[in-house]
Amino acid sequence: MSWTDIGTLNDIPLRGSRIVKTAVGCIAVFRTAEAEVFATSNKCAHKGGPLSEGIVHDRKITCPLHNWIFSLETGEAQGADQGQITTYPVKIENGRLLLDFDAVIAKVA
Amino acid sequence: MQKMVIIGAGMASGRLLEHIHEAQPDAFEVTIFNAEPRGNYNRIMLSPVLAGDRSFEEIVTHDDDWYADNNITTRFGEKVTGIDRERKVVIGEKGEVAYDKLILATGSAPFIIPMPGHDLPGVVGYRDLEDTNAMIDAAANREASAVVIGGGLLGLEAAAGLRMQGMEVTVLHIAGHLMDRQLDEAAGYLLKNDLEKRGIRVIVEANTKQIVGNGKVEKVLLDDGTELPADIVVMAAGIRPAVQLGHEAGLDMGRAIKVDAQMRTSDPDVFAVGECVEFDDNIFGLVAPLYDQAKVLANTLLGKEDTFTVREISTKLKVTGCDLFSAGDFAEGEGREDIVFRDPKRRVYKRLIVENDRLIGAVMYGDTADSNWFFGLIKDGTDIEEMRETLIFGPSFQGGGGASVDPLAAVAALPLEAEICGCNGVCKGDIIKAIEGGVQTLDGVRTETKASASCGTCTGLVEQVLAVSLGDGFEIKAEKPICKCTDLTHEDVRRLIKAQELKTQPAVWQELAWKTPNGCHVCRPAVNYYLLSDWPLEYQDDLQSRFVNERNHANIQKDGTYSVMPRMWGGMTTPDELIAVATAAKKFSAAVKVTGGQRIDLLGIKKEDLPAIWSDLNDAGMVSGHGYTKGLRTVKTCVGTDWCRFGTQDSTGLGIKLEKKLWGSWTPHKVKLGVSGCPRNCAESTCKDVGIICVDSGYQISVAGAAGMDVKMTESLVDVATEAEVEEWVTAFVQLYRENGKYLDRAYKWVAKVGLDWVKEELSDSDTRKALVDRFDISQSVYQKDPWADHVRNRADQYKPIADLTKEAVT
Ligand SMILES: Cc1cc2nc3c(=O)[nH]c(=O)nc-3n(C[C@H](O)[C@H](O)[C@H](O)COP(=O)(O)OP(=O)(O)OC[C@H]3O[C@@H](n4cnc5c(N)ncnc54)[C@H](O)[C@@H]3O)c2cc1C
Ligand code: SF4
Ligand code: FES
Numbered sequence: 001m002s003w004t005d006i007g008t009l010n011d012i013p014l015r016g017s018r019i020v021k022t023a024v025g026c027i028a029v030f031r032t033a034e035a036e037v038f039a040t041s042n043k044c045a046h047k048g049g050p051l052s053e054g055i056v057h058d059r060k061i062t063c064p065l066h067n068w069i070f071s072l073e074t075g076e077a078q079g080a081d082q083g084q085i086t087t088y089p090v091k092i093e094n095g096r097l098l099l100d101f102d103a104v105i106a107k108v109a
Numbered sequence: 110m111q112k113m114v115i116i117g118a119g120m121a122s123g124r125l126l127e128h129i130h131e132a133q134p135d136a137f138e139v140t141i142f143n144a145e146p147r148g149n150y151n152r153i154m155l156s157p158v159l160a161g162d163r164s165f166e167e168i169v170t171h172d173d174d175w176y177a178d179n180n181i182t183t184r185f186g187e188k189v190t191g192i193d194r195e196r197k198v199v200i201g202e203k204g205e206v207a208y209d210k211l212i213l214a215t216g217s218a219p220f221i222i223p224m225p226g227h228d229l230p231g232v233v234g235y236r237d238l239e240d241t242n243a244m245i246d247a248a249a250n251r252e253a254s255a256v257v258i259g260g261g262l263l264g265l266e267a268a269a270g271l272r273m274q275g276m277e278v279t280v281l282h283i284a285g286h287l288m289d290r291q292l293d294e295a296a297g298y299l300l301k302n303d304l305e306k307r308g309i310r311v312i313v314e315a316n317t318k319q320i321v322g323n324g325k326v327e328k329v330l331l332d333d334g335t336e337l338p339a340d341i342v343v344m345a346a347g348i349r350p351a352v353q354l355g356h357e358a359g360l361d362m363g364r365a366i367k368v369d370a371q372m373r374t375s376d377p378d379v380f381a382v383g384e385c386v387e388f389d390d391n392i393f394g395l396v397a398p399l400y401d402q403a404k405v406l407a408n409t410l411l412g413k414e415d416t417f418t419v420r421e422i423s424t425k426l427k428v429t430g431c432d433l434f435s436a437g438d439f440a441e442g443e444g445r446e447d448i449v450f451r452d453p454k455r456r457v458y459k460r461l462i463v464e465n466d467r468l469i470g471a472v473m474y475g476d477t478a479d480s481n482w483f484f485g486l487i488k489d490g491t492d493i494e495e496m497r498e499t500l501i502f503g504p505s506f507q508g509g510g511g512a513s514v515d516p517l518a519a520v521a522a523l524p525l526e527a528e529i530c531g532c533n534g535v536c537k538g539d540i541i542k543a544i545e546g547g548v549q550t551l552d553g554v555r556t557e558t559k560a561s562a563s564c565g566t567c568t569g570l571v572e573q574v575l576a577v578s579l580g581d582g583f584e585i586k587a588e589k590p591i592c593k594c595t596d597l598t599h600e601d602v603r604r605l606i607k608a609q610e611l612k613t614q615p616a617v618w619q620e621l622a623w624k625t626p627n628g629c630h631v632c633r634p635a636v637n638y639y640l641l642s643d644w645p646l647e648y649q650d651d652l653q654s655r656f657v658n659e660r661n662h663a664n665i666q667k668d669g670t671y672s673v674m675p676r677m678w679g680g681m682t683t684p685d686e687l688i689a690v691a692t693a694a695k696k697f698s699a700a701v702k703v704t705g706g707q708r709i710d711l712l713g714i715k716k717e718d719l720p721a722i723w724s725d726l727n728d729a730g731m732v733s734g735h736g737y738t739k740g741l742r743t744v745k746t747c748v749g750t751d752w753c754r755f756g757t758q759d760s761t762g763l764g765i766k767l768e769k770k771l772w773g774s775w776t777p778h779k780v781k782l783g784v785s786g787c788p789r790n791c792a793e794s795t796c797k798d799v800g801i802i803c804v805d806s807g808y809q810i811s812v813a814g815a816a817g818m819d820v821k822m823t824e825s826l827v828d829v830a831t832e833a834e835v836e837e838w839v840t841a842f843v844q845l846y847r848e849n850g851k852y853l854d855r856a857y858k859w860v861a862k863v864g865l866d867w868v869k870e871e872l873s874d875s876d877t878r879k880a881l882v883d884r885f886d887i888s889q890s891v892y893q894k895d896p897w898a899d900h901v902r903n904r905a906d907q908y909k910p911i912a913d914l915t916k917e918a919v920t
Contacts, residue, residue, distance in 0.1 A: 006912035015627065015653040018911035029911060033627050050669045053657040055630040062630035064657040064665060069630075101917060 003091070003098035009035060010095070017052040017061075022104060028052035029090060029097065030072055032059055038072035039090040039099055045070070045083030113137035113410070114199045114208040116189045116354065121383030121399040122214035123149030123170050128407030130179050131875055136411060139181045140206050142199070145237055146186035148176060153396060154890065155241045156427050157646075159270030165238060167890045178833070192358040194376055210410060213355055213366060213374070213381040217348035217394070222258070226320030232342045235267050240343075247341035248274035255279070256329045256339040258317055260287040262426060264345035265300075268309050269428040271343075279337050280304070281315035281329070291424045291435040295451075295458050296474040302456075303431050350385045350392060363387040370416045372406040382406050389419060397422050421488050423480070429647070434480040437470035437487045438462065445469070450501045461501055466494040478609045478620065479503030495524075504608075520573040529570050535560035537574060544578045551575065569601050592631035594623050599851040603639055612644045614651060628654075635852035638739070638775060642847050645888035658737035661908075662896045663719055671719060672712040673699075674736035675726045676772065679746045679764035679784075680707035689729030697722050706743030706781065708734055720905040723897035732772075732895035739853070740775045741782075741843075744768040745793065749786030749803065756786035758803035763832055764792075767801075770836060771843060773893035774885070777850035777859065780843060795823045798856040799839055808835045812842055812868070813860040821857055824865055826872070841872050841881040848884070 012018050012031040019042055020027045026042040028051050038059070042052050049065030059072045069078040070085050077083040086107050089100040115122050118141050126149075129136060141148075147169075154168035176183050184201055191200040198205045219234025221227050233243045244267065247253055253276050257268045260282030272278045280287075286297025287304075301311045316332035320342055329337045350365035361367045361375035365387035372380045382402045384393055393399060401417060408415035423436035448461040455475065461483065462470035467490050471483040482504045486493060499506045525538035535558045543557040554560055554571055561571040575583045590596050597605070602621065611617045617636050618627060628636065637654035652660045663671035675690065690709055694701050697718050699711035714722055723733070735742060744767050747753065749760030764784040771780075783794030784801045794800030796816035800823045802809045807830040814823035826842065829835055845868065850859040860868055871877055900908075 004912075004914065004917065006914070011906075011911050013653060013907070018907070020912045020914055021910045022914045022917065026910070047667075048669075050657075050665075053661070053665065055633060055656070056653065057629045057633065058626050060629075065667070067630060097911075099912075101914065 001089070001100050002102045004101040006097050006099050008095050009037065009092055009097060011097075012037070015056045017054075017056060019052045020099060022101075024105065026050075026052075027088060027099070027104060028061075029099070030056055030061060032056060032072070035092065037090050037092060037097060039088040040070070040072060040075060041086040043085070044068060045077060045085050046081070051085065110138045111136070111209040112207060113139045113210045113212065114206050115139065115141040115212040115214055116199065117214035117216055117351075117383070117385075118143035118145070118147075118149045118183075118185065119214055119216045119383060120149070120152050120396055121216070121403050122212065124400050124403035125212065125214070125382060125407055126171070126179075126181070127879070128404055129410065131879060132407065132411055134179065137210070139179075140184065140208075141176075141181055142184045142187055142189050142201055144186075144188040145239075147238070148172070148183060148185055150238075151890075152237070153427070155235075155238065156266040156270055158238075159241050159244055159267065160273040161245075161270075163890065167893075170886075189354060192354055192379075194358055194379070197378070209378065211379045212406070213379065213385055214383045215351040215354060215385045217384040218351050219344060220347040220349050221344050222317070222346050224317060224319060226322060226326075227344070229320055229322045229326050230324070231322065231326030231340065232320060232344060235263050235343055235345050236348075244271055244341060244343065245274060247271075248276045250340065251275060253277070253340040254338050255341045255343065256281060256337050257343045257345060258329075259343075259345035259347070260284075260311065260313070261290065261345060261347075262288065262424065264343070265304070265431075266427055267343045267345055268304070269307075269431075271341075272307060272309050277310075278308075279310040279312065281317055281331070281337075282311070282313045283315060283317075285313055287311065287313065288426070288433075288435075291472075292433065292474070293460060293472050295449075295460070296433060296435070296472050299456055299458055299474045300426075300431055300433060304428075307430070348384070348394060350387075352385050355381065355385070363390070365392050370405070370418070371409040372402055372417060373409070380406055380409070388417065391419050395422055395424070421484070423484050425477075427646075432473075432475055432477045434473040434477040434484075435471065436480075436484050437468070448497075448501045459501055463493065463497070466492050466497075468493055468500075478611065478616075481608075481610060496522075520570065521577045529560055529574065540571060540574045541578055544575065549575075549579060549582065569598075569604065591635060592629055594625040594628050594632050595621060597621060599635060602636065603643075603849070603851075606636075606639050606643055612640065612647050613649075614640065614654065630656075638777065638852050641775060641892070642888070645891045650892075659739070661716065661719065662723075662733055662735075662737070662900060663714065664737045666712065669716075670712070671714045671716060672710050672736070673714050673719070673722055673726070674704070674708055674710045674734040675731035676734040676768075677708050678768050679744055679761050681761060681765065686729060686731060689726060689731065693722050693725045696725070704736070706736075707745055708736070708743060710736065717908055717910075720901045720908050724901045727895070727898050727901065733897045735772065735896075738775070739778050740773070741768070741771040741780050744771075744782040744784065745797070746784045747786050747791035749784075753786055753791075755789060756803070757805050758786060758808070760784045760786035760792065760801075760803050763801065763803070763808075763835065766832065766836060767839060770840060770889075773895075774843065774847070774889060775892060776843065776847050777852050778855045780846075780856065782839070796820065797823065799823075799842060801835060801839075807831065810835060810838055810842075813857040813865065815855060815857045817855075819857070824860075826865075826869065837878060837882055838872060840885050841878040842868070844881040844885040844888075845871060847888075848881075 006020050015033050017028050017030045028040050028042040030038045042050055044051055044063040046068045049063040051061055053064045054062045060069050062069050068081050075085040075087040088103050091098050149171040151168045151170050157163040187201045187203050189199055189201050198207050219236050233240045255271045255276045255278050257264045257280045260280050268278045268280045286294045287300050304311055318332050319330045321328050326339055326342050329339050352365050355366040356362055365385055366381040367387050368374055368381050372382055374381050383399045405415045405417040426433055446463045450459040457475035460472045468486045473480055493500055523537050527537045529535055529537050539558050540560055548554055548557050561568045591599055633654035637651050640648040641650050657665050663673050694711050697714050700713050702710045704710050744764040746761045746764030750756035780798045782799045783792040783797040785792040785794045786803050796814040800811050809828050810826045811823035812826045815821040846856050
């Protein structure tokens with residue numbers, strides 16, 4: 001694992017999201033109502049909607065384009081929809097956000 | 110025409126002028142003096158100005174145009190030095206003015222304790238814009254500290270504001286606890302704690318001895334030897350009615366200028382209104398009674414009968430996070446009993462004072478949701494013997510088990526006089542009578558009693574009364590809940606937010622028993638809207654509860670890029686604006702599209718570029734066109750009298766006025782207006798939410814049209830003669846929709862639900878109309894701001910990636 005520092009928890013609004021640019025595409029980093037973060041691919045499994053622009057509720061994200069809902073924990077689409085988004089390990093240490101960059105590359109490759 | 114002179118352009122006289130101009134605009138030739146170099150503004154909003162939440166411009170209630178439009182001669186910045194009642198003239202610093210009717214509305218002046226050093230530069234009162242600006246200037250110096258003398262309403266708002274500006278603040282209060290006139294000790298203690306948590310130092314039982322300084326304020330000394338450094342000292346130790354003029358003119362005086370119930374002084378041609386008045390041994394220091402006075406005085410002056418009566422008032426502190434409420438009398442006394450509730454963990458404290466089975470006072474801290482209900486009991490003098498045991502738990506517990514357990518029990522326990530339908534003033538007894546007379550359905554109740562026939566927010570309650578009375582014979586029709594997070598309908602949620610004074614999203618989730626921790630994409634935007642529409646001054650808009658378009662103030666397109674649309678007021682633009690739009694389009698490689706609403710859309714902008722393009726357009730004087738909002742979109746106009754040979758009125762000008770008034774307001778769904786210069790209707794006004802057709806005799810206003818998935822022609826609301834009336838009616842209509850509409854219902858859907866007759870009935874009452882416009886204006890004072898400028902200034906970072914790892918090695 002290579003934990004890469006991507007910023008601080010406070011850079012992400014409560015129940016909001018920011019993206020991390022990488023050479024293999026954008027990753028969305030979400031913060032729930034707690035001091036809790038998740039990282040997923042920024043592309044919706046439906047038609048590629050920018051998930052980072054969706055509404056975060058509980059540990060879920062609703063895609064802004066057609067309202068598919070995904071679990072931030074498992075990446076699975078909720079309800080009747082079928083689909084999966086990629087999730088990546090991310091953690092908070094002393095208020096800093098660390099993303100497992102190896103996992104990003106591994107999952108893309 | 111009668112000549113009227115008003116001395117003082119404050120909150121009371123502002124209201125007075127509005128009433129007069131609404132009823133009979135040309136009844137008087139008015140001259141108004143004001144010692145302050147400006148006209149009427151909302152003085153109570155100086156606190157948000159001090160705290161930096163508002164600009165002064167936003168709290169002006171009457172601007173130069175208003176006075177000009179109403180032919181009022183203004184002598185602002187000129188003090189009146191005397192009144193000659195023999196000759197019937199008012200003597201100003203720059204000359205005399207004769208009057209037939211004279212109104213004294215001079216308000217109060219801060220009471221400056223004459224202690225040593227009180228006249229040093231840097232000692233200010235807290236009354237007007239000059240005082241407020243002096244405080245803001247003092248705070249400009251980062252390390253500066255302030256001392257506020259007086260821990261009452263004003264002092265604490267000053268302290269909180271100064272603290273928000275970054276100053277070290279100490280409050281000195283002479284009594285044993287803060288706000289001792291409104292709060293008891295326990296509540297005062299909680300308040301002190303909360304203030305200390307935000308870094309405000311509070312010293313109670315403080316005896317201030319002296320203000321010390323060499324040429325300007327440097328420190329404050331207390332009796333016990335404490336020294337407090339101070340760059341500014343704010344005296345908020347009380348106010349004194351400004352009555353010198355009345356005194357010198359020989360009017361009957363008490364502690365202030367004595368008036369009768371028609372606001373007349375001892376001279377039949379001289380009247381007084383506001384804080385400079387004494388009525389029946391009372392003097393006044395809050396606006397609610399002054400507004401009553403202003404209305405009575407307007408009626409008196411216009412020859413209508415009206416009588417001023419003193420009513421109970423309640424107090425709230427405008428410091429966010431300090432939730433307190435007090436009303437009535439809570440001094441201890443013989444025959445008075447206390448009911449106290451405390452929850453130290455939640456920091457909640459409530460105390461009710463009961464005398465002869467009537468509630469006479471209430472103090473609440475930390476949880477003020479039921480304060481309106483208690484206040485109602487105090488005002489009405491309700492007999493509370495029956496509910497005494499559960500009184501302190503508020504209205505929802507009046508059934509024994511508590512509403513959260515069984516709402517029917519709560520309704521069953523309501524007394525017959527309890528008001529069920531606020532719009533039509535129908536009480537529970539009326540509905541029961543109708544049911545006993547044979548009515549069995551909701552519609553039946555509506556026809557028979559009018560309850561729930563208006564805005565419909567009480568429908569749930571009416572159904573519960575039906576269910577309680579008819580037992581199994583009645584089944585409550587299951588309206589669809591908002592979403593899976595709650596069992597409540599939109600209407601219920603709206604009603605409960607108002608009734609329980611829920612002012613934050615967590616309060617809604619908690620009190621209304623949401624089933625999810627923080628809602629979902631369906632309910633959150635709705636709840637966010639309801640809260641900001643009901644509590645514009647208190648609620649903080651939540652961007653994370655908005656759809657992407659409103660959060661990013663641009664329209665997201667299918668490829669994840671955005672489109673940006675600047676406002677073109679009433680469809681007018683200028684060559685310079687067009688150049689700016691073209692330059693921006695080129696710079697950011699936008700596609701350019703002219704929209705159906707007479708504007709230019711720039712498509713294909715990358716999210717990261719949004720702040721930059723906004724900033725460019727802002728520089729050219731353009732603001733966001735809100736092309737994406739559930740709010741005012743466009744006001745489409747034709748060219749009207751300016752160019753068209755058929756035009757009857759200035760339709761373009763009127764459209765611009767309406768757009769300037771309404772832009773920036775959030776509504777349940779998008780709102781579009783059209784103004785056509787004649788019945789040829791080139792602006793297609795008759796398929797808009799609000800359409801105006803100009804005709805020779807004035808303006809035809811129609812509402813509730815649609816041209817989307819449904820196509821529907823507007824229906825006539827009213828015909829009026831002047832532009833000012835158009836503005837008033839349209840604003841009142843929009844506000845009625847804002848306050849009652851279900852989120853995502855367009856105006857035509859909402860009107861179909863509540864009935865155009867009800868809308869007409871509400872709006873045809875001029876008081877209601879006025880009140881709606883007032884509430885709209887209050888909301889605009891917060892929300893009418895350009896989001897683009899705001900985001901460029903405060904949130905530009907959020908538009909960038911949190912990190913860029915493109916350079917990171919990819920093996
Ligand atoms: C910071 C602040 C916060 C407040 N918050 C609240 C609140 O939350 N709720 C509430 O109910 N009340 C509040 N108040 C009180 C409220 O503002 C007053 O009750 C109200 O403004 C009184 O209205 P008025 O018209 O009687 O006097 P004012 O609004 O004071 O107007 C009087 C005007 O007359 C002018 N004047 C006086 N003498 C002369 C003269 N000789 N010649 C010419 N002009 C003269 C003065 O310059 C002044 O502009 C607050 C007050 C302040 C200062
Ligand atoms: S609506 Fe009437 S005034 Fe306006 S452009 Fe058309 S014809 Fe002219
Ligand atoms: S692209 Fe996300 S729901 Fe359609």
